[in-house]
Amino acid sequence: MLALQLLCNGIVTGCALGIVAISFSFVYSTTKIFHVAHAGVYTLGGYVAWSLLAHGFPAPVAFLVAVAACTALGALIQTGLYARLERRRATHLVVLIASLGVLAVIQNIVAAVYTANILQFDLPWGAKVFTVVGNVRLTVTQLLTVVCSLAAYAAVMWFSHGTILGKQIRAVASNPFLAEITRLRPRRVHVYVMAIASALVCVPGVLVPLDFGLQPYNGITPLLTATIAMIAGGVGSITGAFVLAIVIAELQNMSLLFIPGEWSIGITFFIFVIFMLFRPTGLFAAAR
Amino acid sequence: MRHLLRYGIGLVAVMLAVTGARADTVRFGAILPLTGPGAMIGTQQMRGIQFAVDKANAAGGVHGNKIEVLFEDNQAKPDQSILSFNKLVDLEHVPMIFTAYSGPSLAMAPLATRKKILLVNAGAQADKLATASPYLVNTLPTIGDEVKVISKYLISEGKTKGAILYENDAAGIAGRDDFVKYFPEAGGTILSQEPAQFGQTDYRPSLLKLADAKPQVMLVSITAGLLQMAQQYKQLGMKFTVAGTTFFADPATVADPSSEGFVHTQVRIDAPPELEAEFKAKYGVNMEFFVRQYYNATQIVLAVADKLLSEGKPLTGQSMHDELFTIGKFNGLIPLEFKSNTATVPLDIDVMKGGKDVTIKQMSAD
Amino acid sequence: MDFWLSYLTLASIYVLLGLSTNLLVGIAGIFSVSQAAVFGVGAYIVAFFLMNDVMSFLPALAIAAVCCVALNIVLTLPALRVAGDYFVVTSFGIQLLATAVFTNWTGGTGGANGLPGIPPADLFGKALEDTSSETILCVGGMVLGCLVFWLVMRAPFGRLLRAIREDELAVAASGKSVLRAKVSAAALAGAFAGSAGGLYATFLSFIDPSSFDLDSSILLLTMVVVGGARTLAGSIIGPFLLLALPQILTLVEIPTTIAAAARQLIYGVLLIVFMLFRPQGLAGEKL
Numbered sequence: 001m002l003a004l005q006l007l008c009n010g011i012v013t014g015c016a017l018g019i020v021a022i023s024f025s026f027v028y029s030t031t032k033i034f035h036v037a038h039a040g041v042y043t044l045g046g047y048v049a050w051s052l053l054a055h056g057f058p059a060p061v062a063f064l065v066a067v068a069a070c071t072a073l074g075a076l077i078q079t080g081l082y083a084r085l086e087r088r089r090a091t092h093l094v095v096l097i098a099s100l101g102v103l104a105v106i107q108n109i110v111a112a113v114y115t116a117n118i119l120q121f122d123l124p125w126g127a128k129v130f131t132v133v134g135n136v137r138l139t140v141t142q143l144l145t146v147v148c149s150l151a152a153y154a155a156v157m158w159f160s161h162g163t164i165l166g167k168q169i170r171a172v173a174s175n176p177f178l179a180e181i182t183r184l185r186p187r188r189v190h191v192y193v194m195a196i197a198s199a200l201v202c203v204p205g206v207l208v209p210l211d212f213g214l215q216p217y218n219g220i221t222p223l224l225t226a227t228i229a230m231i232a233g234g235v236g237s238i239t240g241a242f243v244l245a246i247v248i249a250e251l252q253n254m255s256l257l258f259i260p261g262e263w264s265i266g267i268t269f270f271i272f273v274i275f276m277l278f279r280p281t282g283l284f285a286a287a288r
Numbered sequence: 289m290r291h292l293l294r295y296g297i298g299l300v301a302v303m304l305a306v307t308g309a310r311a312d313t314v315r316f317g318a319i320l321p322l323t324g325p326g327a328m329i330g331t332q333q334m335r336g337i338q339f340a341v342d343k344a345n346a347a348g349g350v351h352g353n354k355i356e357v358l359f360e361d362n363q364a365k366p367d368q369s370i371l372s373f374n375k376l377v378d379l380e381h382v383p384m385i386f387t388a389y390s391g392p393s394l395a396m397a398p399l400a401t402r403k404k405i406l407l408v409n410a411g412a413q414a415d416k417l418a419t420a421s422p423y424l425v426n427t428l429p430t431i432g433d434e435v436k437v438i439s440k441y442l443i444s445e446g447k448t449k450g451a452i453l454y455e456n457d458a459a460g461i462a463g464r465d466d467f468v469k470y471f472p473e474a475g476g477t478i479l480s481q482e483p484a485q486f487g488q489t490d491y492r493p494s495l496l497k498l499a500d501a502k503p504q505v506m507l508v509s510i511t512a513g514l515l516q517m518a519q520q521y522k523q524l525g526m527k528f529t530v531a532g533t534t535f536f537a538d539p540a541t542v543a544d545p546s547s548e549g550f551v552h553t554q555v556r557i558d559a560p561p562e563l564e565a566e567f568k569a570k571y572g573v574n575m576e577f578f579v580r581q582y583y584n585a586t587q588i589v590l591a592v593a594d595k596l597l598s599e600g601k602p603l604t605g606q607s608m609h610d611e612l613f614t615i616g617k618f619n620g621l622i623p624l625e626f627k628s629n630t631a632t633v634p635l636d637i638d639v640m641k642g643g644k645d646v647t648i649k650q651m652s653a654d
Numbered sequence: 655m656d657f658w659l660s661y662l663t664l665a666s667i668y669v670l671l672g673l674s675t676n677l678l679v680g681i682a683g684i685f686s687v688s689q690a691a692v693f694g695v696g697a698y699i700v701a702f703f704l705m706n707d708v709m710s711f712l713p714a715l716a717i718a719a720v721c722c723v724a725l726n727i728v729l730t731l732p733a734l735r736v737a738g739d740y741f742v743v744t745s746f747g748i749q750l751l752a753t754a755v756f757t758n759w760t761g762g763t764g765g766a767n768g769l770p771g772i773p774p775a776d777l778f779g780k781a782l783e784d785t786s787s788e789t790i791l792c793v794g795g796m797v798l799g800c801l802v803f804w805l806v807m808r809a810p811f812g813r814l815l816r817a818i819r820e821d822e823l824a825v826a827a828s829g830k831s832v833l834r835a836k837v838s839a840a841a842l843a844g845a846f847a848g849s850a851g852g853l854y855a856t857f858l859s860f861i862d863p864s865s866f867d868l869d870s871s872i873l874l875l876t877m878v879v880v881g882g883a884r885t886l887a888g889s890i891i892g893p894f895l896l897l898a899l900p901q902i903l904t905l906v907e908i909p910t911t912i913a914a915a916a917r918q919l920i921y922g923v924l925l926i927v928f929m930l931f932r933p934q935g936l937a938g939e940k941l
Binding site: 458 | 656657658664757758765766767768770771858859864901914915918
């Protein structure tokens with residue numbers, strides 16, 4: 001059944017998008033930085049994993065090294081760039097443009113090294129198809145995406161509410177000024193946040209290209225959609241971001257049943273703009 | 289104010305430096321997408337040209353002159369193309385420019401007419417290109433020609449109910465419009481059509497929606513992401529025939545088992561094995577379709593230049609244009625003839641079987 | 655010669671856009687990445703009128719400017735309801751929505767194929783066919799725009815805008831309408847952007863959605879930041895420099911296979927370096 005298949009596909013892409021949204025939200029709610037270079041970290045993760053696989057390393061190793069690379073990159077961007085800008089009291093616009101610069105650098109290094117061609121992962125088991133309820137067909141990669149994304153979501157929730165560092169991060173996010181005065185050391189917390197967010201975004205960064213192929217310039221669209229999910233869900237709410245990401249993915253998929261395909265992206269943004277006019281704080285806004 | 293003056297002078301100085309004089313070589317231009325979503329194809333095209341030029345130079349050049357091609361990156365954008373066009377023509381005085389992609393080519397066409405610069409296109413196939421400018425020549429058939437042929441073939445095979453998957457950009461839409469026009473003319477019906485964004489590779493929603501209309505054949509007009517489309521088609525368990533034009537000839541897609549049974553028209557352009565090996569040794573990748581097309585186009589241009597120089601005539605856009613049509617028939621990688629601004633070339637119908645493209649019928653695009 | 659003229663023409667058009675962006679972002683403090691959408695609307699309106707022979711260039715330009723004034727007011731109203739950072743994403747959304755409309759509304763904008771064959775601008779019945787007259791028109795437009803900007807900034811309105819930038823609360827407390835000032839600034843920005851669009855359409859004689867997408871909006875922002883925010887000089891230097899940059903970068907010898915990516919990379923590095931070491935741009939005030 002068409003609708004059911006579209007629904008399931010929406011869940012798959014929504015879950016991946018959800019992790020991008022959560023990781024971006026993590027950075028934004030804590031540091032208030034609109035970290036567009038996050039799209040670059042997302043892109044790099046996929047390419048690192050692909051490289052290792054192409055050199056014969058087993059899949060788990062490739063994945064872990066990719067995660068490590070992303071984490072390192074995220075921490076580097078924070079300490080090397082954002083922290084410096086913050087010390088100079090740079091405005092949001094300046095930081096945004098610097099972040100854009102980083103994105104351009106990452107994307108073009110990748111394009112120069114790997115060429116602009118769409119690269120395919122060589123993992124035959126990923127394409128194996130399972131037929132689940134009611135004639136819906138899903139590949140192993142798609143199922144894996146859902147499982148890993150849900151696991152990552154659960155992990156972030158546990159981390160944020162159950163661990164000391166998680167609580168520190170939430171504290172810094174909710175009141176940076178106070179955090180500065182107490183011994184929470186916001187600067188160091190920012191590094192942790194960037195590192196964790198970058199590690200997180202590597203999950204969809206590897207799984208989505210596994211399904212759809214790798215391209216150097218492809219990170220910005222998921223990032224933008226993810227930020228919409230973050231804002232619509234309420235900045236600071238992890239669940240909000242994740243749920244809204246799935247909602248948006250479903251909107252884009254299911255809207256095909258009613259309107260011509262070329263308008264599905266347009267409709268999503270249109271709904272978002274209207275939403276912003278009437279409920280700018282989002283659906284699940286964190287209590288202030 | 290002092291800022292303006294300071295930076296203004298600096299800028300002019302740099303710009304003057306850019307326009308430095310170069311010595312006695314024959315120079316042509318090429319405006320291709322070298323970054324951005326079109327870069328995958330643009331890079332192939334650039335390599336095709338460069339490979340042909342290097343070979344020619346190694347063999348002594350054109351009538352003893354070295355050849356140089358100046359590449360400009362337009363990111364497949366029309367306004368960048370116009371800036372690059374003016375730069376190549378005004379500052380570098382090139383008589384001829386290689387172009388690619390329908391949008392930029394159409395944007396530059398009026399300029400080419402006005403300035404009498406030969407524009408050679410070996411990649412774009414929009415129908416409008418056939419008549420966009422007397423100075424724009426196409427070395428491959430337009431999409432319309434290919435669509436006519438594949439439509440006739442499909443109807444003859446009994447596949448009369450079609451659905452269209454097209455890329456939402458100039459090239460894809462041109463193909464879609466042609467399918468909408470010629471498939472019914474050949475006796476079929478178009479049940480529905482779905483777009484895909486250029487550069488994105490999630491085809492599942494569009495495929496599903498198309499499949500819902502229960503077509504016998506899906507007519508495809510996309511230029512990138514074919515492998516992903518084929519794989520998703522297979523994963524979703526779809527069974528209808530998939531048909532397309534020369535865009536299908538992507539080696540990765542052909543080799544992949546999910547494309548089994550895909551049928552398409554193919555502009556016949558083969559390279560001899562020694563040439564392919566030489567290319568592979570130099571660039572590390574296979575000599576793909578657009579490489580061959582632009583290699584072939586470069587050979588045509590060099591043949592024209594050679595003839596002009598050996599007759600002692602100057603190399604201008606106008607002389608090259610006139611000489612191209614005077615010579616008329618060329619024998620590069622394939623035999624082709626310019627009876628109009630669009631070359632007449634052999635056109636095959638191929639089907640993908642067992643990882644290879646197999647020709648089942650040969651036709652001529654007339 | 656034509657190369658220099660076309661560079662000058664395009665730069666003039668982008669200076670108008672720079673003034674527009676500076677007014678909106680630098681002076682009114684409304685962070686917008688949807689200026690390219692407004693630019694596009696102006697271009698498509700003028701193209702439509704000229705191609706369908708409805709009216710000549712100047713009236714078409716005037717109508718485009720007015721429409722863009724209205725559009726900008728409508729688009730920036732949410733900015734004033736919504737906190738600064740949220741508006742960034744709304745603005746992204748508006749820009750992407752506009753691109754979707756430009757690409758898919760084939761009836762109005764020609765869709766992805768764009769609108770080829772736009773007639774050249776005409777002044778008082780005489781068509782401007784060759785490059786030099788087009789250049790004079792656009793440079794004239796630029797000079798006019800700069801004059802308007804300069805006069806506005808010196809007028810009480812300009813001082814009010816500056817005061818708002820310094821301390822919005824104080825201005826509001828003194829009884830002046832902050833909302834009205836910001837909306838007026840946005841309106842003026844719209845007029846600049848719409849006019850630039852009309853000039854662009856007639857100069858290139860071909861427009862398509864790719865000239866008015868998110869990348870273009872970001873380029874505009876970059877021009878303003880690198881050239882210098884909030885100043886007239888910055889609005890001029892930024893466009894001239896950034897348009898020239900790809901050409902300047904071709905001076906650097908890089909192997910052809912990675913040349914284009916390498917140049918974009920250098921561009922990205924320049925942005926980072928600029929933001930780190932000279933965030934006020936070449937000729938601007940600190941943002």
